[in-house]
Amino acid sequence: MSTYLDRPTVRSWLTTLDHKRIGLLYLFSITFFFTIAAAAAAAMRIALLSPSGDLVASDVYNRLFTTHGVLMVWFFLIPAVPNVLGNFLLPLMVGARDVAFPRLNLASWYVFMAGGFLVLYAILFGGVDTGWTFYTPYSSTYANGHVMLMAAGVFVSGFSSIFTGLNFIVTIHRLRAPGLTWFRLPLFVWGIYSTSIIMVLATPVLAATLLLMGLERAFGVGVFDPRIGGDPLLFQHLFWFYSHPAVYIMILPGMGVVSEIITCFSRKPVFGYKVMAFAILAIATLGFLVWGHHMFVSSESVFAGVVFSFLSFMVSVPSAVKVFNWTTTLMRGSIRMDTPLIYALGFVALFTIGGLTGLFLATLPVDVHVHGTYFVVAHFHYVMVGGMVMAYLGGVHYWFPKISGRLYPEMLARFAALTIFIGFNLTFFPQFILGYLGMPRRYSMYPPEFHALNVLSTAGASILGVGYLLPLIYLVWSFYRGRPAGPNPWKAKGLEWTVPSPPPEHNFDAIPTVTEEPYAYNPEEDP
């Protein structure tokens, strides 16, 4: 039988309109960018082995963390689940033959790669030392290096987010199979839907902000320039109006993945389906109203600070609801500790720590103490890496049999998942302590009393590195040599599991009609 993987010519891949192939194109691209960004992080961790910053000069160190931040945020975390798993799965999950606009979908990948190469060019030919946030007036006036090129790369790649978000919104509205009502959609689809709304509404503001910054740099005068009456803080407001919702672009799809995995491996319907769906929408909505918590110490008024602090606390309510509902779903389930579930449980644990430390940071007086320290670094890595990367890897393992038609070595995969969990905690937990003790972020040197904890963190990073390398090796091997998986190795529910693995190019021979509620699992009948 023919599958979407037949016709393995380069030309057929580069001109494909098949959402599954475009998902895989994104998979290769973001793995490539992830590797470079991870190498930059490794270089930083090695440099931090010694307090005196012997390995790299401060200038190089600044370029390393900018490279790491820009690539990880815009070229790995944001596209990871939506553009790889979302592209592959969304049409299958809603019972469609493709996304609403297949050509726009392919265009989004080309735009993404164009942006990526601009950024790579900027890195190779001198780098940028502004940090991923491009704060003015440093970025617009003083910074050396290819700020314009890098900002242009981010600007261009933003269109890839917008195109993908548009495509997903229209697909979910218009192409659902008969009987697949809104409240029968898998929570993964709800996660992708909310993410898409943020992509469509927030990304253009980033584009406008970077454009204003770039114009100011090009013409030597601009709206953030205090010499003509401009306010540099406006840049921060506009930047975080995008970049805080962007944090939810990076976590909501992960929440969707985790909901799929936890229900499947506990053989239970998700606890409180509608609440889970509304919680995702609530996080997406509130996410637009909290950007000011990045500026508590940047001359924002106390009144604004209090309001943003309160709104930031509000986000924790739907987030906590989700954590409790996942836990309740597991309760009295028929649990199988397979690799995807290990990742999903890792997500719940680490996201909880990341979320709770977020409350510390949303508290005005505490933020004055820990702002700009490693506490912040540890907090967002718990959410981004502990949360999103765990969810992404869990999702890649969960759907790997569908994507490739083959199984990976289960014991090795479990070992890798545990290695990542341990390595991650060893890397980032010491950073909470370092930050609380007052070690500022973004310096290549530090006082000797922080030495031991930094060595511990670097040791953890090397374990984490091994953990990431393992799936890269055994998944590639399994793609060609793994045991055949069959259409549904996990006995999972959902339309994507009703088609052969790998799916045929047109997905469904006949468009299915959905008569079942979502997650119709029964813990009694199936171990």
Added chain:
Amino acid sequence: MSETAAVSAEVRERHEITTQLGMWGFLATEVLFFGGFFMAYALYRHSYPEAFAEGGRHMAFGLGTTNTALLLISSVFVAIADRAVRAGRRGLTLGCLATAWLMGLAFLGIKAIEYTQHVSDHLVPGRHFLPGQSSNPRLQLFMYLYFGMTGLHAFHMIMGLIAVAWLMNGVRSGRIGPSRPEPVAVIGLYWHFVDCVWVVLYPLFYLVGR
């Protein structure tokens, strides 16, 4: 025969709703894109009202008003073109689109005349900015926003002209017609949006302080 015709009509209608939804979503991103600039405008107009009032007096009121009228009327022609293409009246469709296209081009021409005038008045922000002795020191910020926002709008006008030219080509060759009319409505949405942006920009720059 009539049954297949009915089915294909239904498929076409569903397809049209889908593409229109796509365009509405894109316009939402456009609103937020201009939103960043509107935010900057709101902040600085609140901080420096006198500078903005003075800036408004530097604008060519007559030319700006003419341009507003041109765009509004061009939108009417685009709307008629949408009806005409559905009714299968190819000549009327082409005529309306061509009129709208020429009005869009005239808009850009008038904009170019205004820009030239600002250049010779030394009102372009940067090293050559020389507004005269009694001028408000924050005038430069106003002019910066003026060039930024109207420039961005002009860029969207150029995109609109390209899109309408593509439409005319499609109507002429018959690819767009009564059996496939939806591109006119979808690109029409974009045209109306660019028109609406100007309707907001016009009071912000030409009527402020007047």
